[in-house]
Amino acid sequence: MIAQTLSETKAPLSEQSIFELIEVEQVFEVPKPGRSLFSRETVGLRALDGVRLNIRKGTSLAVVGESGSGKSTLLRVLLGLDKPTGGRALYHSKPILEGRASGIDFARDVAMVYQDARGSLDPRMTIGALIAEPLRHFNIVPPQDEAARVSQLLDRVGLPADAADRYPSGLSGGQVRRVAIARALASEPSVLVADEAVSGLDVSTQAQLLILLQSLQRDMGLTLIFITHDLGVASFLCAEIAIMYLGRIVETGPTDAVLGAPSHPYSAALRAAAPQFFEPLSEPLSGEIPSPLNLPAGCRFSTRCPKMQDDCRLKDPQLGKLGPQRAVACLHPLEQQ
Amino acid sequence: MKNMAENHVLSIKDLTVFRGAAKILDRVTLALGQGETLALVGESGAGKSTIATAIMRLLENARVTGSATLAGEGDLLTLSERKMVKLRGRRLSMIFQDAGTALNPSYTVGRQLGTSLQRIHELSKADARKQAIELFTSVGINDPEGRMSAFPHQLSGGMQQRVMVAIALAGSPDLLLADEPTSALDVTIQAQIVRLILQLTRERGASCVFVLHDLALASQACDRIVVLYAGQVVESGPARDVLERHRHPYTKQLKSCVLEIGAKDLVAPEGTVPSHDQMPNGCRFSTRCPRAVARCAGEAPPLVPARQTATGPLDHHIACWNPE
Numbered sequence: 022m023i024a025q026t027l028s029e030t031k032a033p034l035s036e037q038s039i040f041e042l043i044e045v046e047q048v049f050e051v052p053k054p055g056r057s058l059f060s061r062e063t064v065g066l067r068a069l070d071g072v073r074l075n076i077r078k079g080t081s082l083a084v085v086g087e088s089g090s091g092k093s094t095l096l097r098v099l100l101g102l103d104k105p106t107g108g109r110a111l112y113h114s115k116p117i118l119e120g121r122a123s124g125i126d127f128a129r130d131v132a133m134v135y136q137d138a139r140g141s142l143d144p145r146m147t148i149g150a151l152i153a154e155p156l157r158h159f160n161i162v163p164p165q166d167e168a169a170r171v172s173q174l175l176d177r178v179g180l181p182a183d184a185a186d187r188y189p190s191g192l193s194g195g196q197v198r199r200v201a202i203a204r205a206l207a208s209e210p211s212v213l214v215a216d217e218a219v220s221g222l223d224v225s226t227q228a229q230l231l232i233l234l235q236s237l238q239r240d241m242g243l244t245l246i247f248i249t250h251d252l253g254v255a256s257f258l259c260a261e262i263a264i265m266y267l268g269r270i271v272e273t274g275p276t277d278a279v280l281g282a283p284s285h286p287y288s289a290a291l292r293a294a295a296p297q298f299f300e301p302l303s304e305p306l307s308g309e310i311p312s313p314l315n316l317p318a319g320c321r322f323s324t325r326c327p328k329m330q331d332d333c334r335l336k337d338p339q340l341g342k343l344g345p346q347r348a349v350a351c352l353h354p355l356e357q358q
Numbered sequence: 359m360k361n362m363a364e365n366h367v368l369s370i371k372d373l374t375v376f377r378g379a380a381k382i383l384d385r386v387t388l389a390l391g392q393g394e395t396l397a398l399v400g401e402s403g404a405g406k407s408t409i410a411t412a413i414m415r416l417l418e419n420a421r422v423t424g425s426a427t428l429a430g431e432g433d434l435l436t437l438s439e440r441k442m443v444k445l446r447g448r449r450l451s452m453i454f455q456d457a458g459t460a461l462n463p464s465y466t467v468g469r470q471l472g473t474s475l476q477r478i479h480e481l482s483k484a485d486a487r488k489q490a491i492e493l494f495t496s497v498g499i500n501d502p503e504g505r506m507s508a509f510p511h512q513l514s515g516g517m518q519q520r521v522m523v524a525i526a527l528a529g530s531p532d533l534l535l536a537d538e539p540t541s542a543l544d545v546t547i548q549a550q551i552v553r554l555i556l557q558l559t560r561e562r563g564a565s566c567v568f569v570l571h572d573l574a575l576a577s578q579a580c581d582r583i584v585v586l587y588a589g590q591v592v593e594s595g596p597a598r599d600v601l602e603r604h605r606h607p608y609t610k611q612l613k614s615c616v617l618e619i620g621a622k623d624l625v626a627p628e629g630t631v632p633s634h635d636q637m638p639n640g641c642r643f644s645t646r647c648p649r650a651v652a653r654c655a656g657e658a659p660p661l662v663p664a665r666q667t668a669t670g671p672l673d674h675h676i677a678c679w680n681p682e
């Protein structure tokens with residue numbers, strides 16, 4: 022069963038979605054806690070544990086959630102960098118890895134902006150050469166038009182044309198992020214995946230990049246998948262949101278609806294913890310943060326959930342429909358007015 | 359600034375840092391009372407990390423002038439390296455901005471924390487281990503015992519950040535410098551860690567300098583705010599004065615870029631910070647300032663009290679020729 026959460030139309034799911042994740046699992050074998058020095062005993066760490074997600078073409082999706090909940094792992098699966106250990110991960114209805122292996126189309130169509138923008142750029146190459154690299158690799162323009170396209174891309178991301186001759190070390194953090202975005206856009210992708218592309222930037226530089234990303238998404242019909250910890254950024258940039266907790270998506274839906282009236286108790290805690298001017302810092306959730314090596318029985322949020330009831334320790338709630346556009350993985354979702 | 363007196367734990371005067379010909383910090387002056395928390399905010403590249411690193415005396419390839427006085431120790435900028443080695447981790451300690459590179463990739467995180475604890479508190483290995491597990495628990499690391507044997511790359515970015523917090527708190531410092539201690543964390547853990555840092559520092563009457571990008575978080579966590587632009591202090595004072603009664607055009611611009619949940623309107627400021635070889639001699643914000651007047655580009659505005667009251671000038675300062 023696929024929870025068809027993010028849209029409701031008559032067309033079959035496969036025709037409108039770019040990505041479909043069906044019960045995706047990603048288990049890492051890690052050293053068993055407390056094992057002796059020379060033992061090779063391992064245990065499975067369930068970084069993704071039954072992820073269901075359907076990403077429509079042209080949408081903008083924010084992925085938020087607890088650190089360590091599996092957001093970066095999810096992106097690696099979407100990009101075909103890692104093969105999930107269970108479930109199915111589809112790109113245009115075909116397994117992502119098949120698409121990736123079958124040629125350069127996937128790599129060209131799905132571009133990535135890494136969180137560590139500086140680390141992802143070769144410091145010995147000029148900005149111009151860094152942007153020309155994907156142009157050449159994917160054969161985007163004939164060689165004589167390359168320079169013109171590079172300056173077009175620089176302009177698109179708000180960098181001066183003379184930046185082409187500089188090296189990454191000569192650019193500020195915000196400028197380096199712009200280069201990373203320009204490079205990602207060079208292959209004319211239809212999907213842009215970004216892991217905390219604006220976190221750690223000051224609010225003015227962040228505002229410039231967000232407006233850039235918003236216009237790219239609107240004008241070029243780009244599908245945007247955006248990991249962020251900042252709910253203000255999520256609500257500004259992304260029409261839809263997926264909230265993760267310990268390896269599972271626990272709530273999805275339109276960003277404003279979800280943040281305006283969260284239905285999963287974890288989403289509500291997240292919303293309440295967002296910084297607000299001169300309010301007291303939010304109270305932390307009480308209870309143990311469970312280990313991904315040893316998930317609690319029943320609902321994975323039950324050790325910290327303020328709404329926990331007896332059956333929560335027995336049943337593991339799956340992501341299921343809640344109204345036409347939303348879905349939640351909770352046995353006792355919060356009341357919606 | 360008035361009453362730069364004895365009760366300040368840290369008092370920085372005219373801190374100036376050159377890297378080659380570039381003046382990265384320009385006459386930065388600020389003070390921190392005992393038990394106070396202060397936020398450094400401003401554009402990336404403004405010099406926030408440079409201030410913190412200069413206080414720790416960990417700046418490389420830089421020429422530093424001015425002073426940074428730690429109560430009871432004197433000017434940190436002139437102490438011997440031997441003395442600094444003793445102070446670091448005990449009297450002052452720093453949480454670095456980039457946890458991924460600050461941790462040593464070839465040792466387990468348990469060993470890295472345990473070694474600090476053994477060194478600082480002269481504990482036995484077993485006691486250090488016990489205390490390490492307690493610290494891991496208090497910074498919200500799940501499965502603290504199991505994670506002791508994890509290498510940094512096996513932890514998510516947020517978990518690495520928590521390890522850094524645990525290491526910085528290990529020595530119960532009097533002055534904690536926290537350079538974006540939570541920017542890699544989700545907001546629930548962020549609130550938890552900031553609370554924890556505040557609680558642990560308050561219990562000991564310690565003081566704290568945070569580098570933060572989130573102005574709302576700064577208002578929640580800090581008594582005072584110092585706004586930097588291109589290496590200069592442009593506005594400083596109590597959090598409410600700076601965030602709600604600011605008079606500097608750059609502070610106003612920063613505030614207008616804050617995205618509250620549900621906000622759909624955002625006006626991005628024009629332009630970028632000039633590179634150091636093109637920095638104006640006067641106000642460094644003058645290339646982008648909507649209120650710039652004739653004298654701004656050529657003449658640097660001094661940091662002066664932002665307003666007068668019946669009882670004299672307030673402890674709220676700005677550097678601007680034509681304030682809001």
Ligand SMILES: Nc1ncnc2c1ncn2[C@@H]1O[C@H](COP(=O)(O)OP(=O)(O)OP(=O)(O)O)[C@@H](O)[C@H]1O
Pocket residue numbers: 049050051066067068087088089090091092093094095313511512513514515516517542543544
């Ligand atoms: N290569 C790996 N080997 C073992 N465990 C891993 C590996 N990569 C990730 N993990 C574990 O998988 C879980 C999910 O990690 P992931 O990096 O996806 O989290 P995240 O949601 O991106 O967190 P953050 O917000 O902190 O970046 C964590 O418990 C992490 O420790």
Ligand SMILES: Nc1ncnc2c1ncn2[C@@H]1O[C@H](COP(=O)(O)OP(=O)(O)OP(=O)(O)O)[C@@H](O)[C@H]1O
Pocket residue numbers: 193194221223377382400401402403404405406407408409455
């Ligand atoms: N090792 C270095 N060598 C040369 N210049 C440097 C070095 N480190 C920093 N700088 C420069 O010093 C200035 C201040 O940098 P700093 O890292 O203090 O800024 P910041 O305010 O902490 O920025 P961010 O918010 O991006 O962390 C910047 O112009 C930066 O390019």
Ligand code: SF4
Pocket residue numbers: 285286287320321322323324326327328329330333338350351352353354
């Ligand atoms: S299922 Fe129960 S424990 Fe889990 S989130 Fe819902 S109310 Fe809380």
Ligand code: SF4
Pocket residue numbers: 606607608641642643644645647648649650651654655659677678679680681
């Ligand atoms: S001194 Fe002039 S340029 Fe600088 S902030 Fe004030 S008005 Fe603007």
Ligand SMILES: [Mg+2]
Pocket residue numbers: 092093094514515
């Ligand atoms: Mg991550």
Ligand SMILES: [Mg+2]
Pocket residue numbers: 406407408455537
């Ligand atoms: Mg910094």
